[in-house]
Amino acid sequence: MARHELARFLRDRREGLRPQDIGLPAEPHRRTPGLRREEVAELAHMSVDYYTRLEQARGPRPSPRILDGLAGALRLTPAERSHLFRLAGTSAPPGVRAVRRVRPHIVQMLRRLPDTGAIVTDAAYDVVAWNPLAQALLGDDLGRHSNLARRRFLDRGHAYESSSAEEFGRIVVARLRRAADRYPHDTALIALLGELRTGSEEFRQIWDERPVHAPGHRTKTVDHPTAGTLKLNCDVLLVPEDDQEVVLITADPGSPSARTIRRLAGAAAS
Numbered sequence: 001m002a003r004h005e006l007a008r009f010l011r012d013r014r015e016g017l018r019p020q021d022i023g024l025p026a027e028p029h030r031r032t033p034g035l036r037r038e039e040v041a042e043l044a045h046m047s048v049d050y051y052t053r054l055e056q057a058r059g060p061r062p063s064p065r066i067l068d069g070l071a072g073a074l075r076l077t078p079a080e081r082s083h084l085f086r087l088a089g090t091s092a093p094p095g096v097r098a099v100r101r102v103r104p105h106i107v108q109m110l111r112r113l114p115d116t117g118a119i120v121t122d123a124a125y126d127v128v129a130w131n132p133l134a135q136a137l138l139g140d141d142l143g144r145h146s147n148l149a150r151r152r153f154l155d156r157g158h159a160y161e162s163s164s165a166e167e168f169g170r171i172v173v174a175r176l177r178r179a180a181d182r183y184p185h186d187t188a189l190i191a192l193l194g195e196l197r198t199g200s201e202e203f204r205q206i207w208d209e210r211p212v213h214a215p216g217h218r219t220k221t222v223d224h225p226t227a228g229t230l231k232l233n234c235d236v237l238l239v240p241e242d243d244q245e246v247v248l249i250t251a252d253p254g255s256p257s258a259r260t261i262r263r264l265a266g267a268a269a270s
Contacts, residue, residue: 001089007057009087013074014040014055021075043073062088078241097186098123098179099242106239106246110134115265117249120239123179124189125149125172128244132268133261137224137232137249149176149192153200164220173206174213182243215245227264230257 015034022035022043041051046066053059062070067088071081085091100122110118110131117134119127119142127146135142149172150156152165162168176193183189196203215236222230230251237246251257 001061002087003057003059006084006087007055009084010040010051010055010070010074013076013080017075022073040070040073044069046070061090064090098126098183098189099244100126100128101242102129102244103239103242106244109246113248114269115250115262117261119247119249121148121245121247123175123183123243124186124192125175133265134249136264136268137222137230137261147192148172149196153196153203162220162222164218167218168220169202170206170211171213173203174211177207177210179243227260230260231255232257 014037017035019035019039022039024039037052037055038048041048044051044066046069050059050066051070054062064085067085067090068081070076071084074080076084102120106120107129110120110129113131114133116131117137118131119134119138120129122128125148127142127148130138130142139145145151145156147156152169152172176189176196179186179189180193197207215238217236218234220232220234222232224230233250233252235248235250237248238244239246251261
């Protein structure tokens with residue numbers, strides 16, 4: 001437990017809040033910057049003495065319940081909440097379910113990438129947003145068969161021949177294993193894993209191997225039904241607060257695949 005860092009973090013977040021942020025009337029001559037300690041303690045359902053000792057780096061390690069109360073009282077973002085738990089030397093409890101909404105600024109970013117195929121996948125490998133070029137590259141049925149794990153292991157939807165099919169299978173299983181640990185009560189995820197175990201011997205074998213994978217750069221060759229053979233780059237950007245990934249699909253500048261992608265992008269836009 002990083003006591004002094006935790007104490008400093010709590011003080012900084014408390015002093016950064018205004019009374020009106022939590023529904024209290026503004027006080028023009030308030031001497032305390034931000035909230036008072038007793039106000040935070042009341043919002044977090046804990047004693048003022050306990051909270052004071054935490055801010056003074058004297059308190060015992062707080063329980064997950066106390067940390068959740070503090071995260072709510074201090075109006076922490078998901079990233080700040082995770083940081084709070086790390087400072088206290090414990091892991092944040094898993095969420096109830098994978099986040100399947102997409103933030104508007106992420107959707108806008110996809111639209112500003114006309115020569116790049118882009119999709120957003122959630123923790124269960126559902127494609128929750130995409131741009132027209134990604135649909136041209138991955139198949140027109142992307143909206144109807146949007147789960148990449150089902151496409152890979154159960155042949156649901158178009159799955160073009162790819163040099164990275166085996167590697168991608170291990171990537172899918174590694175991510176689904178992480179999701180199962182983080183969201184053990186997500187009914188949609190539980191149903192997906194049941195389908196995959198029942199319908200794919202390959203999935204069961206890879207699952208038992210417990211693969212580990214970190215998102216990054218990959219290259220692959222895809223046999224597209226109308227565009228021919230494409231040599232593509234796949235790069236992943238993380239949206240950590242929602243446990244989502246933005247996958248960017250490009251080709252090397254000046255290559256035949258890049259010219260083909262530009263034609264596909266033009267056709268998709270029209």
